[in-house]
Amino acid sequence: MTTTRMELVCPAGTPATLRAAVQAGANAVYCGFRDETNARNFPGLNFSRDELAEGVRFAHDHGSKVLVAINTFARVDDVDIWKKAADAAAESGADAIIAADFAVLGHVAKNHKQIRLHLSVQAAAATPEAIGFYAAQFGVRRVVLPRVLSLQEIAALNRAIDVETEAFVFGGLCVMIEGRCYLSSYATGKSPNLNGVCSPPQMVSYDEEPGGTTARLSGFTIDRYERGQPVGYPTLCKGKFKAGGRTSHLFEDPVSLNAGGMIAGLKAAGVTALKIEGRQRGKGYVSEVVRAFRKAVDAVEKGGEPVDIGRLLAGQSEGARQTAGAYEKKWR
Amino acid sequence: MRPPNAEPMLPGFVRQLFPAVAGLPLGPLLTLSLRSLARRRPSLFERLGESRSACFGIDPVDLAFAFRVVPEGQRSSVRVVSKDEAARSDVQIKGPLLTLLGLLDGTLDGDAMFFSRVISISGRTEAVLALRNTIEDAELRPADLLGLHGILARYVDTGVLGALSVARRLVDKNPSGAREA
Numbered sequence: 001m002t003t004t005r006m007e008l009v010c011p012a013g014t015p016a017t018l019r020a021a022v023q024a025g026a027n028a029v030y031c032g033f034r035d036e037t038n039a040r041n042f043p044g045l046n047f048s049r050d051e052l053a054e055g056v057r058f059a060h061d062h063g064s065k066v067l068v069a070i071n072t073f074a075r076v077d078d079v080d081i082w083k084k085a086a087d088a089a090a091e092s093g094a095d096a097i098i099a100a101d102f103a104v105l106g107h108v109a110k111n112h113k114q115i116r117l118h119l120s121v122q123a124a125a126a127t128p129e130a131i132g133f134y135a136a137q138f139g140v141r142r143v144v145l146p147r148v149l150s151l152q153e154i155a156a157l158n159r160a161i162d163v164e165t166e167a168f169v170f171g172g173l174c175v176m177i178e179g180r181c182y183l184s185s186y187a188t189g190k191s192p193n194l195n196g197v198c199s200p201p202q203m204v205s206y207d208e209e210p211g212g213t214t215a216r217l218s219g220f221t222i223d224r225y226e227r228g229q230p231v232g233y234p235t236l237c238k239g240k241f242k243a244g245g246r247t248s249h250l251f252e253d254p255v256s257l258n259a260g261g262m263i264a265g266l267k268a269a270g271v272t273a274l275k276i277e278g279r280q281r282g283k284g285y286v287s288e289v290v291r292a293f294r295k296a297v298d299a300v301e302k303g304g305e306p307v308d309i310g311r312l313l314a315g316q317s318e319g320a321r322q323t324a325g326a327y328e329k330k331w332r
Numbered sequence: 333m334r335p336p337n338a339e340p341m342l343p344g345f346v347r348q349l350f351p352a353v354a355g356l357p358l359g360p361l362l363t364l365s366l367r368s369l370a371r372r373r374p375s376l377f378e379r380l381g382e383s384r385s386a387c388f389g390i391d392p393v394d395l396a397f398a399f400r401v402v403p404e405g406q407r408s409s410v411r412v413v414s415k416d417e418a419a420r421s422d423v424q425i426k427g428p429l430l431t432l433l434g435l436l437d438g439t440l441d442g443d444a445m446f447f448s449r450v451i452s453i454s455g456r457t458e459a460v461l462a463l464r465n466t467i468e469d470a471e472l473r474p475a476d477l478l479g480l481h482g483i484l485a486r487y488v489d490t491g492v493l494g495a496l497s498v499a500r501r502l503v504d505k506n507p508s509g510a511r512e513a
């Protein structure tokens with residue numbers, strides 16, 4: 001079991017959300033630049049160079065850290081965009097860069113030794129050998145764990161490596177190997193981990209039709225909603241499709257991750273940091289989730305009664321249904 | 333209790349008053365206030381990216397008229413238009429006036445209002461998303477739109493936000509208003 005206090009790492013899509021997350025009790029906030037170098041490249045989201053520098057000042061004044069995600073994979077003819085983003089993150093005084101691409105990792109390791117390197121979940125490194133390689137080659141200090149490992153596997157992994165681990169505890173789930181999504185690339189012609197978007201909004205439409213609303217992505221029907229029924233964002237893998245004469249959530253139910261009940265287990269498994277997903281979410285959502293997790297983490301750190309996070313956050317998860325994901329794999 | 337997706341409409345008598353408001357030069361006044369906001373906070377409009385030149389049709393369903401807004405920084409424009417004209421914009425956002433105002437000042441969450449169908453959106457989704465994220469970050473107060481500062485701004489913010497919250501409570505207590513529409 002780790003003796004240091006676990007770090008709560010929270011999302012920020014805009015400067016206002018960064019401030020909200022810090023004020024709600026985030027130990028660290030992660031964010032990205034307003035371009036294709038980060039895996040949440042949505043219109044109106046993310047930070048300019050100046051906004052990042054200001055955000056870093058605000059976070060540091062309040063005792064929080066800023067981690068900058070430059071975590072998409074660089075294009076062979078444009079690696080400079082990614083390198084320049086890393087230079088700007090280092091200049092801003094941020095505490096760490098979260099990256100997955102060898103070009104970015106190598107560039108930071110060589111030119112910005114003062115800034116920590118965290119291995120993005122996009123690298124999907126889940127074995128001591130893979131993690132050891134990144135640590136030896138680039139001096140990676142922390143690895144964000146792919147959402148496919150059970151608690152036992154995380155504990156075994158932590159015993160075999162000497163870098164910190166960060167585990168997702170709340171938010172959306174992706175059924176592919178962390179963004180390597182042929183489904184989305186096929187339908188939209190864009191790759192989540194090259195262009196930083198899954199279900200790009202310019203390809204999304206909500207069409208009012210006689211029977212209700214149809215949500216489409218790139219012309220493909222993803223879901224239909226009766227009049228007045230709550231609608232969802234058309235994420236391909238969470239859509240309803242017809243197969244074998246039956247209409248169902250063919251790939252994945254629209255559930256989201258809530259490992260709020262596993263904080264003590266994750267600590268016992270040697271995890272250093274807990275990550276909340278959702279840089280695309282608003283500041284109201286981020287404040288509420290961060291506040292709830294702050295309470296829960298503090299309770300675990302004090303050895304007190306666990307906090308019922310499901311009750312605190314009822315209604316804040318996608319489709320209002322939650323899962324503890326792979327952490328609770330029972331079938332092994 | 334109001335069903336989750338019922339629209340909190342303005343009571344009938346308030347709606348009756350609005351045709352008089354329509355007589356005011358609302359469009360030019362709002363245009364001026366948007367342009368002055370762009371002078372004071374240019375980064376806010378930069379966040380909109382390419383969607384700055386998109387035309388947003390804002391249709392408060394409890395009013396007899398709608399707005400066409402092009403948020404192009406210092407060249408922004410707001411026009412009072414018919415509902416039909418608003419429906420021909422790049423993006424159409426429809427909802428009860430108090431909800432739309434609540435989105436603007438951040439009292440209400442845009443995602444929640446959209447996914448629960450209190451507001452409806454059609455047209456260019458990327459422009460809607462850019463606008464939603466921009467408003468989220470802007471933390472606009474009524475005084476920002478009026479270009480006020482200092483103590484006067486504080487009074488105006490408290491007064492306007494207080495009045496809006498009272499209006500929302502009144503409307504919430506009068507669910508029949510939702511069915512009147």
Ligand code: SF4
Pocket residue numbers: 173174175176179180181183184192198199235236237238
């Ligand atoms: S469509 Fe689903 S599986 Fe594919 S990248 Fe998006 S969330 Fe992941």
